[in-house]
Amino acid sequence: xxxxxxxxxxxxxxxxxxxxxxxxxxxxxxxxxxxxxxxxxxxxxxxxxxxxxxxxxxxxxxxxxxxxxxxxxxxxxxxxxxxxxxxxxxxxxxxxxxxxxxxxxxxxxxxxxxxxxxxxxxxxxxxxxxxxxxxxxxxxxxxxxxxxxxxxxxxxxxxxxxxxxxxxxxxxxxxxxxxxxxxxxxxxxxxxxxxxxxxxxxxxxxxxxxxxxxxxxxxxxxxxxxxxxxxxxxxxxxxxxxxxxxxxxxxxxxxxxxxxxxx
Amino acid sequence: xxxxxxxxxxxxxxxxxxxxxxxxxxxxxxxxxxxxxxxxxxxxxxxxxxxxxxxxxxxxxxxxxxxxxxxxxxxxxxxxxxxxxxxxxxxxxxxxxxxxxxxxxxxxxxxxxxxxxxxxxxxxxxxxxxxxxxxxxxxxxxxxxxxxxxxxxxxxxxxxxxxxxxxxxxxxxxxxxxxxxxxxxxxxxxxxxxxxxxxxxxxxxxxxxxxxxxxxxxxxxxxxxxxxxxxxxxxxxxxxxxxxxxxxxxxxxxxxxxxxxxxxxxxxxxxxxxxxxxxxxxxxxxxxxxxxxxxxxxxxxxxxxxxxxxxxxxxxxxxxxxxxxxxxxxxxxxxxxxxxxxxxxxxxxxxxxx
Ligand SMILES: Nc1ncnc2c1ncn2[C@@H]1O[C@H](COP(=O)(O)OP(=O)(O)OP(=O)(O)O)[C@@H](O)[C@H]1O
Ligand SMILES: [Mg+2]
Numbered sequence: 266x267x268x269x270x271x272x273x274x275x276x277x278x279x280x281x282x283x284x285x286x287x288x289x290x291x292x293x294x295x296x297x298x299x300x301x302x303x304x305x306x307x308x309x310x311x312x313x314x315x316x317x318x319x320x321x322x323x324x325x326x327x328x329x330x331x332x333x334x335x336x337x338x339x340x341x342x343x344x345x346x347x348x349x350x351x352x353x354x355x356x357x358x359x360x361x362x363x364x365x366x367x368x369x370x371x372x373x374x375x376x377x378x379x380x381x382x383x384x385x386x387x388x389x390x391x392x393x394x395x396x397x398x399x400x401x402x403x404x405x406x407x408x409x410x411x412x413x414x415x416x417x418x419x420x421x422x423x424x425x426x427x428x429x430x431x432x433x434x435x436x437x438x439x440x441x442x443x444x445x446x447x448x449x450x451x452x453x454x455x456x457x458x459x460x461x462x463x464x465x466x467x468x469x470x471x472x473x474x475x476x477x478x479x480x481x482x483x484x485x486x487x488x489x490x491x492x493x494x495x496x497x498x499x500x501x502x503x504x505x506x507x508x509x510x511x512x513x514x515x516x517x518x519x520x521x522x523x524x525x526x527x528x
Numbered sequence: 529x530x531x532x533x534x535x536x537x538x539x540x541x542x543x544x545x546x547x548x549x550x551x552x553x554x555x556x557x558x559x560x561x562x563x564x565x566x567x568x569x570x571x572x573x574x575x576x577x578x579x580x581x582x583x584x585x586x587x588x589x590x591x592x593x594x595x596x597x598x599x600x601x602x603x604x605x606x607x608x609x610x611x612x613x614x615x616x617x618x619x620x621x622x623x624x625x626x627x628x629x630x631x632x633x634x635x636x637x638x639x640x641x642x643x644x645x646x647x648x649x650x651x652x653x654x655x656x657x658x659x660x661x662x663x664x665x666x667x668x669x670x671x672x673x674x675x676x677x678x679x680x681x682x683x684x685x686x687x688x689x690x691x692x693x694x695x696x697x698x699x700x701x702x703x704x705x706x707x708x709x710x711x712x713x714x715x716x717x718x719x720x721x722x723x724x725x726x727x728x729x730x731x732x733x734x735x736x737x738x739x740x741x742x743x744x745x746x747x748x749x750x751x752x753x754x755x756x757x758x759x760x761x762x763x764x765x766x767x768x769x770x771x772x773x774x775x776x777x778x779x780x781x782x783x784x785x786x787x788x789x790x791x792x793x794x795x796x797x798x799x800x801x802x803x804x805x806x807x808x809x810x811x812x813x814x815x816x817x818x819x820x821x822x823x824x825x826x827x828x829x830x831x832x833x834x835x836x837x838x839x840x841x842x843x844x845x846x847x848x849x850x851x852x853x854x855x856x857x858x859x860x861x862x863x864x865x866x867x868x869x870x871x872x873x874x875x876x877x878x879x880x881x882x
Pocket of ligand 1: 545546565568571
């Protein structure tokens with residue numbers, strides 16, 4: 266009995282170890298190579314920060330990085346605001362066609378981005394929105410919205426509608442109820458939705474690729490273009506910076522909002 | 529404080545009329561119980577008065593103001609919910625403070641008022657606790673304190689005690705009544721517990737299928753039910769069927785039962801009368817003497833249930849079972865199978881057309 270338990274426990278540890286290795290090893294290697302003098306991953310390892318200073322003077326890559334960050338932040342804010350408001354409305358009001366509307370939210374998550382991207386390109390072209398950063402932003406908001414609504418709505422399912430009624434009976438307006446009762450309760454869901462939205466936008470390649478124009482691209486698109494011309498070690502450098510920053514963000518959020526755990 | 533008038537309020541859900549022209553006056557400072565079986569429209573009526581829902585037609589007047597189009601937050605009502613509905617992410621004190629703080633009261637005033645309300649419900653020391661750290665009875669007190677701290681015009685309670693166990697419920701009944709008297713607030717209390725309605729309220733309204741079937745003081749409704757439904761819904765009653773004759777009822781076996789002289793059903797029509805089990809005397813057949821003024825029926829004890837201070841006899845007579853409630857005051861007990869005579873006064877007999 267105990268020996269099998271111990272065996273299972275050992276296997277479990279090995280499994281977790283392998284999982285972490287597969288997830289993180291490539292990232293760690295990339296981070297190390299961003300400090301290696303050889304541009305062709307050659308060993309022995311020789312410390313340098315050359316690629317970081319090269320990056321600082323690579324205007325195109327830097328511009329794309331800022332584009333990505335700006336678009337991701339704006340898309341996150343917009344889709345979180347709109348998505349949260351929509352979730353609360355779907356939760357509070359009953360209207361004709363509500364189920365249908367809710368069902369319509371799911372397919373965009375399942376439809377391949379390649380198809381969504383093509384569709385957006387044709388549509389934006391047709392209605393005169395065209396391509397460029399504004400089109401990318403619009404596309405990202407549309408892509409992120411269903412994620413926010415699904416995540417926030419799931420959290421709202423745990424909310425008792427009597428709490429809103431109780432607050433109303435005590436003299437609170439709809440707005441006060443939303444700000445002081447409903448939002449605090451669904452905040453973990455809103456944060457999780459925002460993280461999803463950020464990830465959808467910041468990692469987005471396919472849709473951004475379709476909607477970008479030369480000089481108006483996000484980082485993933487720019488990296489792809491650069492690799493096609495020939496690998497640049499600056500890409501290791503910029504990727505490392507991004508990973509450190511985004512993992513830092515995730516850790517801070519996870520620390521401040523214990524998901525699900527706290528009552 | 530204020531009185532509440534509901535006039536011809538109707539509310540339908542699809543084809544179903546949850547409320548059908550209900551008119552009730554809830555007196556200023558009174559404790560009014562809305563009683564009725566499940567689905568009779570009690571909650572629907574309370575929610576109309578609160579302002580969570582609006583009537584299709586009819587009017588609702590609080591303290592002389594027509595409020596049927598006023599939203600809930602402007603009606604100045606206090607409501608206590610069946611499951612308390614305390615805000616889980618706030619302390620007890622913050623829960624109670626909520627109504628004052630959304631009105632923009634000063635911090636110092638709020639602190640004083642909250643403490644006073646918590647003292648009133650005897651929870652003065654628990655202000656810092658979270659709702660999940662309280663017992664059911666304590667949560668109910670917090671909900672009550674929260675509802676009254678804003679000095680509402682009316683206090684509305686929807687089965688506030690039904691989630692509590694029996695002993696605690698009795699304690700809370702006493703407590704609720706004490707607080708209601710102390711602040712003298714007009715109170716509307718929904719329950720489907722008849723005992724609760726009888727012991728707590730000044731007036732009772734009985735709803736059935738969205739209609740008000742009877743209202744009055746607990747004594748009036750208990751002593752003079754207006755229908756068979758009211759008689760059996762509020763308290764226990766024996767219903768004897770027959771045909772209306774003279775001042776009473778002719779039973780199927782030919783016995784004439786005299787009833788209290790009230791509105792009499794048409795002669796010769798099917799009717800029935802109600803007699804409360806505790807109003808009937810049960811005597812051994814051998815010693816029973818005839819008394820012309822009293823109603824009497826001969827029968828045979830089918831079953832006796834002993835319950836300490838009282839016994840319940842089920843007596844077969846005139847083709848049906850009659851329930852009799854007797855105080856165990858030292859008289860000789862009757863056994864199952866004994867021949868007995870039941871006797872009760874015409875004053876305890878209420879006649880209805882059926
Ligand atoms: N929102 C609604 N939509 C449809 N029907 C409703 C709605 N609310 C209530 N009803 C119906 O109206 C009738 C009265 O309901 P109500 O909740 O007022 O009953 P109640 O007397 O409070 O019953 P209970 O003692 O079970 O709480 C019921 O038949 C119920 O099904
Ligand atoms: Mg109800």
